[in-house]
Amino acid sequence: MITIKVADFLQSAFSNDQAEMLKLKIEDALKKEERITIDFKGITKFTTLFFNFSTGYFITALGKKKYDDIFQIVNLNELGQSTYNHSYNNCIRDEQSGNSDILSKIMDIIEGMDDL
Numbered sequence: 001m002i003t004i005k006v007a008d009f010l011q012s013a014f015s016n017d018q019a020e021m022l023k024l025k026i027e028d029a030l031k032k033e034e035r036i037t038i039d040f041k042g043i044t045k046f047t048t049l050f051f052n053f054s055t056g057y058f059i060t061a062l063g064k065k066k067y068d069d070i071f072q073i074v075n076l077n078e079l080g081q082s083t084y085n086h087s088y089n090n091c092i093r094d095e096q097s098g099n100s101d102i103l104s105k106i107m108d109i110i111e112g113m114d115d116l
Contacts, residue, residue, distance in 0.1 A: 001037060003036075004039065010022070044079075
């Protein structure tokens with residue numbers, strides 16, 4: 001099992017730039033084909049935007065079952081857990097309603113904005 005300690009490289013879980021940093025750590029960890037624990041110990045500020053562009057990206061890309069099989073999220077405070085749950089549930093709802101193609105296209109557009 002691989003553990004990503006968010007506090008080792010972020011002070012909060014707030015912005016898209018911070019989400020991108022976590023996303024890159026997750027991508028590296030996925031290459032090792034092991035379960036991944038994301039540890040938020042010491043992080044106290046969260047936004048749904050952060051989770052949408054970090055963990056939400058992988059929920060959308062992998063689907064609920066595979067995401068749940070690979071990822072474990074630990075040490076979220078009450079605000080963090082609520083914010084994470086909101087993002088997670090939105091991704092699951094979109095997957096179940098068949099909007100994953102739309103989300104994939106949106107993610108492609110957003111990722112392409114980095115090239116501007």
